[in-house]
Amino acid sequence: MGIKKSERAFISPAPKNSRLFSVLYSLRGLTLFALALALWGSASWLLPAKHQYLFPAPWTTALALWESLPELLRSTWSSFLILIPGYFLAVVLGAGWGVVVGSTKWLQALFIPFARVAAPVPPTVYVPYAIALLPNFRSSAIAIVLVAAFWPVFLNSLAGTVAVSERHRDNARVLGFGPFEYLRLVAFPAALPFIFSGMHVGLGMSFIMLTVSELFGASSGLGRFVQYYADFADYPRMVAGIIYTGLVTFLSMTALGSLERRVIFWPH
Amino acid sequence: MSILNANSPASASPASADGAPSQGLWVDKLYFAYDKVTVLEDISLTVKEGEFVSLLGASGSGKTTLLRLLAGLERPAGGRISWRGQAVTGPSLQRGTVFQEYSLFPWFRLRDNVALAVTKAAPGRSKNECRKMADDYLAMVGLGDAGKKYPHELSGGMRQRGAIARTLALGSPVLLMDEPFGALDPANRIRLQELLLGIWMESFPRRTVVFVTHDIDEAIFLGDRVLILGSSPGRIIGEIKLDFSRPRSSAGLFASDQFRSVRAEISGYYSRDAYRQMHAGLYVTSSGEGI
Structure with missing residues (x-):
């Protein structure tokens, strides 16, 4: 009905080959992975022989990954025995203390100046001291992870509590909530979106500090695995360790993301 | 009633209410x-x-x-x-208050929002009793079956009904x-x-x-x-x-x-x-x- 040909082309059903196209289109996120793999493969192929050992071919690395999988799993276990307690304590203390400070004026005046100075200190500088101070490697690594993850969780929890909307506060007041009820029933749930963004940053920091501290005194663990095979110039295993560690980090972040979607179900 | 404080508004202390009637709500100057x-x-x-x-x-x-x-x-x-x-x-x-919007906490079910008020009005009841009473208040505003829903699952009118129920529950x-x-x-x-x-x-x-x-x-x-x-x-x-x-x-x-x-x-x-x-x-x- 009076539609010009050019317009009809615009609204007509998609052409027959659209299925192939849509499959390819849905895989577009993998483009860079494929490109990187191709580049890596050709580098290991084309580089002069004396440099080739630095670029183990993808298939060599895959084989190394497969062969060291039991060792990598043991390393993961050992790393998680540091990461989980350190991160968990950081989340509990950071979120809890952040909500308390965020809803108490005089604590803000007391604690925020200190936090301004202490929070930006790069946690890597604590590593040697923590190792010297605490009785064994595990406890010092846990302490380092704890300090590194605490600040982002705390600062976000604080910001989220300060930003609790006026209407939630009014409702708490007309319901006659005391300070403890306000913390538990209003401030904490209202700050959860902020707390989770702090937890995401904190988890990233935890992995960084975990692997860094394992370079120092560890006898096992993911960072230790990479360091160990680098010392022996066993680059296939070292690269396999890097890829595996990246995968573990990615999966942990994804798990945290799905936990967040489950916990915060209301629009905010 | 006698107006005791006829001079500048700042001199009137809101904490004292002498001269206030013993009945009803009274606002003076x-x-x-x-x-x-x-x-x-x-x-x-x-x-x-x-x-x-x-x-x-x-x-x-x-x-x-x-x-x-x-x-x-x-x-x-x-x-x-x-x-x-x-x-x-x-x-x-x-003095129970109902606001224009957003009277309910979005992270609690409707029933639990009302139950919070029940707990406040009559402390010492068990959780189940409070929930049951919350359901009764919700029934008064025509929301007897909606207690399990979260505020974002309700229409604006239902949310306001819920807010009224909560205020009624405060007694x-x-x-x-x-x-x-x-x-x-x-x-x-x-x-x-x-x-x-x-x-x-x-x-x-x-x-x-x-x-x-x-x-x-x-x-x-x-x-x-x-x-x-x-x-x-x-x-x-x-x-x-x-x-x-x-x-x-x-x-x-x-x-x-x-x-x-x-x-x-x-x-x-x-x-x-x-x-x-x-x-x-x-x-x-x-x-x-x-x-």
């Missing part, structure tokens, strides 16, 4: 300023116990501020507020309502007005209600009395007693001549206030000043 701009000026009013008062005002008349002062959510710059002879110095379970003798139906469509609005009147009429003793609105029809339909607030600064410019028989039906009331004459009277108060503002140079001029 109330002042409120925000950033040195006077929002409310010399507000004096009394609400009898069991009375339904509509507080009608245009935007900028400070009607929400006045309600927040009555609730104890704001402190006055001068003047006194008392309920049953007790000075209002902060929020209290004596407060005073009900303060800040444009509770302002965000609803007309059909829903009338349904909730009738629901509110029904609940108010059936309860014994009747609650004392202060209902803030900018809707003239709503103010007339609901109230025993309308107080009209003028703008810049907010002050009471008129008061009309409404002796339409109860129970009222909106359809019958809106068609009556008496209703139309009250409506015209209120419009008269409004236009005189607008005229006054124009003369006082408060009105928006052609150059856009005064916005």
